[in-house]
Every structure is written in C-alpha cells, then in structure tokens.
Amino acid sequence: MTFPETITVxxxxxxxxxxxxxxxxxxxxxxxxxxxxxxxxxxxxVQTVTKSPDIFTTEAGASPPDKAFGQPNILSAEGHDHKALRGGLEPHFRPKKVADYIEALVAPIAKDYLSRIQSKGSAELMSEYFEPVSTLALARSLGLEDIDADTLRRWFHGLSAGATNFENDPVKTAANYAVASEIEAHVAPVLARLRDEPNTSPLSQMLHFGMPEGESRSDEFVLPTLKVTLLGGMQEPGHGAGTTLVGLLQNPDQMTEVLTDPDALIPRAVTEGIRWVAPIGTQFRIPVKDTELGGVTIPKGAPVTVVLASANRDETRFENADSFDIHRKAVGTATFGFGHHFCVGRWFAAAQIEIALRVLLTALPDIRLASTDPVPFSGWEFRAPRELNVSFTPNAT
Known part of the structure; x- marks a missing residue:
C-alpha cells in the first residue's frame, strides 16, 4: 500500500x-x-493547473461546491456565465473601491464586539469576535442588512459542510441542504425587491450587471454564487484573522514589533498568517484530456484538487516554510488562487483582517494565550483555530 492510500480524512x-x-x-x-x-x-x-484553463477546466459538475450549491456558480463557471457572475461582484471588491468603504464598514462592527468582551479579562475569540465581525461585514457589504451574527455563523457552518464534502458524507450533505434552503427562502424576497428597485449593492449588481434595460437574471442563476460568496467571504477573513493572531501570540518578539508599529506590520503579519495557514486550502479542476504532470498521467475527467495550502509551504519557494515570520521576503502566495479564478474578494478579506486585528490589539495590547496547550486547529479544505482562548487586562468599554 502506498502512502497516499493510507491518508485518511x-x-x-x-x-x-x-x-x-x-x-x-x-x-x-x-x-x-x-x-x-x-x-x-x-x-x-499548482500554478500550472490553475493557469491552464484550456487543459484544466473549472467546469467540473462534480465538485463539492457544485453538488452543494448548484450551477452555475462563480467557482466552476467559465466563459459567458463566469463573466456575468464575476462582473456583478468584482466592481464592489476592487482595491480602490474597498479602500473607500472598508474602514467605515468593519471598524464599528469590530468595536461593538470588542466592547462585549474587553471588560471580562478573557474571551474565546473565534466565536466572540473574529467570526461575528467577518460574517456581519460580508453580509452588510453584499446588501443583506437584517441578519444577525448567530444566524450567519450557522449558515457558514452549514455551507462549509457541503463545500468540504469530498468524501460524500450524508450528514454533511443534510446539513448543507438545510442551510441552503434557509438561505434561499430568506434571500428570495430581497432579490424580488432589488429586481424592481435596483441599487448599487453587489446583490443588485448580480441581478442586473450587463443585462438589457428592464431585464434581470433569475434567482436560480444568482443563488449558487451568492452561497459561494457567503461561505468564502465569511470564512476567509474571520479564520485568517484568528490564525494570524495565533502566529503573533506564539512569537512574542514579532507581536512586540507589531504593537510598536501596527500600521506597517499588521499588513505584513496578515500576509504571513494566511500563507502559514491558508484559510481556504484547495481549488478544484478537471483535465479535459489525459495530462502528464509531476511525472504521472492524470486521466481525462478525473477530479483534481490543487492544494493551495501545500503550495504555500513549498520548501523550494519559502525558506523555513513551516514557520510564522512577518519578515519573510515578499514573493507572493497561493492563498487566493491564480489565473482568472483568483479570489474576487482578496482585497476585501485582507483589509477586513487588518482592521479586526488593529481594533483588537489597540484595545488589548497585553493579550495572551489563556493556556500553554497548543491552540487546536482543524480542517484541510477550510483550516482555522477551533477555539482561541485568550486572557488580557480587563478595561472599561
């Protein structure tokens, strides 16, 4: 039995x-x-696969997101459908546009959730801070204003169950189906309103971008990509922020440097944190013909996962790749993917992580891990701290 045959979920x-x-x-x-x-x-x-759409297509039909959320979706669509779906989202998430609104969007949410913990002297930051900030910021950015953080976090975990279900676990399938149905029921009246009363929100743009005057796209066309966006946009910033903080807390000298010069070093810490542990670890492709790669032949139509998290630890590109180092030479990472399917929300995610960390560290500069035990991480497609228990000197809100 070869090593790959011994690997377990x-x-x-x-x-x-x-x-x-x-x-x-x-x-x-x-x-x-x-x-x-x-x-x-x-x-x-990984670069070869993701940058060769003529050989490795995203139009898989059998990927976990396709099964869980339906098609077309922005992850697997190509051609006209991909252009239409990405075109509805992209203008809102370009770097200059993000810079215009991100502080006003994220900082009040972060400060609200910080005010709920800073007088206690301890917190579990994933559930009490990072995930609520991430989920609410993404929902409000899309144009979903009336959903609370607990509902969004439940949506996230249900969507995640479907998107990571490579092993075809029926329990994950059921969890995803229940949440997906709930999302569709909640969003349907919002889409109906936006169809008659368009605005500048991404949800509205997904319906109307590039359409003839007076026409709009169907719910069935928009909803799969909305679910994908909800999942990735809620997961990547919250989990990336938690991971980055773990890296800093486990490296006190680097934390001291960040606290001394946060404007310069928090962005570097974020880039390194989401390289060290990529929040979204994989992308899915299908070869359109028998293809030789890495000394073997992948059969036409075989499901292929490019492991971004592994590429980010490739020893030929990153020295001491398993270490967290904010002074690492900037050579680019695989975190947000490559090619025309790179993550449309990459600048939004990075900026949101930076703000959440800055608000937290400004208020709680003596933050520390509550235990000497290793911080528990889990997941390979989506990886993050399961819990992040910290202590700090309580202060008034």
Missing amino acids: EALDRDPFPIYARLREEFPVTYVPAVNVWFVTRWDD
Whole structure:
C-alpha cells in the first residue's frame, strides 16, 4: 500500500501539513482514495493547473461546491456565465473601491464586539469576535442588512459542510441542504425587491450587471454564487484573522514589533498568517484530456484538487516554510488562487483582517494565550483555530 492510500480524512482534518510535506517530496501529483480526488501539492504544479484553463477546466459538475450549491456558480463557471457572475461582484471588491468603504464598514462592527468582551479579562475569540465581525461585514457589504451574527455563523457552518464534502458524507450533505434552503427562502424576497428597485449593492449588481434595460437574471442563476460568496467571504477573513493572531501570540518578539508599529506590520503579519495557514486550502479542476504532470498521467475527467495550502509551504519557494515570520521576503502566495479564478474578494478579506486585528490589539495590547496547550486547529479544505482562548487586562468599554 502506498502512502497516499493510507491518508485518511481524519488525519487531514487534524493536521494536513506533514502529509502535504511528504506528498511534495514523494508523490507531488497523486490520487488520494479517501477524498476521491487527485492532489497537486507543489507550487509550480499548482500554478500550472490553475493557469491552464484550456487543459484544466473549472467546469467540473462534480465538485463539492457544485453538488452543494448548484450551477452555475462563480467557482466552476467559465466563459459567458463566469463573466456575468464575476462582473456583478468584482466592481464592489476592487482595491480602490474597498479602500473607500472598508474602514467605515468593519471598524464599528469590530468595536461593538470588542466592547462585549474587553471588560471580562478573557474571551474565546473565534466565536466572540473574529467570526461575528467577518460574517456581519460580508453580509452588510453584499446588501443583506437584517441578519444577525448567530444566524450567519450557522449558515457558514452549514455551507462549509457541503463545500468540504469530498468524501460524500450524508450528514454533511443534510446539513448543507438545510442551510441552503434557509438561505434561499430568506434571500428570495430581497432579490424580488432589488429586481424592481435596483441599487448599487453587489446583490443588485448580480441581478442586473450587463443585462438589457428592464431585464434581470433569475434567482436560480444568482443563488449558487451568492452561497459561494457567503461561505468564502465569511470564512476567509474571520479564520485568517484568528490564525494570524495565533502566529503573533506564539512569537512574542514579532507581536512586540507589531504593537510598536501596527500600521506597517499588521499588513505584513496578515500576509504571513494566511500563507502559514491558508484559510481556504484547495481549488478544484478537471483535465479535459489525459495530462502528464509531476511525472504521472492524470486521466481525462478525473477530479483534481490543487492544494493551495501545500503550495504555500513549498520548501523550494519559502525558506523555513513551516514557520510564522512577518519578515519573510515578499514573493507572493497561493492563498487566493491564480489565473482568472483568483479570489474576487482578496482585497476585501485582507483589509477586513487588518482592521479586526488593529481594533483588537489597540484595545488589548497585553493579550495572551489563556493556556500553554497548543491552540487546536482543524480542517484541510477550510483550516482555522477551533477555539482561541485568550486572557488580557480587563478595561472599561
């Protein structure tokens, strides 16, 4: 039995990085039976797959997001559909546009949730701070104003169950279906209103971008991409922020530097944090013909996962790749993907993480881990601290 045949979902969820390291060294392109896909784990090969749409298409039809959320969706669509779906979202998430609104959007939410914990002297930051800030900021940015953080977090976890269901677990399928149905029921009247009364929100633009005067897209066309956007936009910033803080807390010298010069070093810490542990670890592709890569032949139509989290730890690109280092030479990362399917919300996500961390560290500069035990992480497609328990000197709100 070869090493890839011994890999389990449980081992990947527990800690995929030793597995990825061995795969990069011995089996850089290989089929992994436990999750029913081929893994591509080296930096150069990941770039080859994601930048070769004529050979590796996103029009898979069998990826977990396709099964969970339906089609067309922005992850797997190509051609006209991809242009229409991305065109509705992209203008709102371009760097200059994000810079215009992100502080006013995120800082009040962050300060609100900070005020709920800063007098206590301790907190579990994933559930009490980072995830609520991330979910609310994304929803309000899209134009969904009337949903509370608890509902959004529940939506996120249900959507995540479907998007990560490589092993076809019926429990995950059921969890995803229940939440997806709830989202559709909640959003339908919002879309109906925006169809008659368009505005500048991404939701409205998804309906109307590029359409002839007086026409709009159907709910069925828009909803799969909305679910994908809700999932990625809620997950990446909140989990990336938690991971970045763990990196700083585990490296006190680097934390001291960040506290001394936050404007310069928080952005560097964020870039490093989401390289060190990529919040979204994979992208899905299908080869349109038998294709040689990494010394093996991937059959036409075989499901392929490019492992962005592994590319971010490739020893040929990153020195001491397993370490968290805010002074790492800037060489670019795989965190947001490559090619024309790179993450449309990359600038929004990075800016949101920076603001959430700045608000937190400004108010609680002596923040520290509550225990000497290792911070528990889980997940391989979506990886983040399961809990992030911290202590700090309480202060008045």
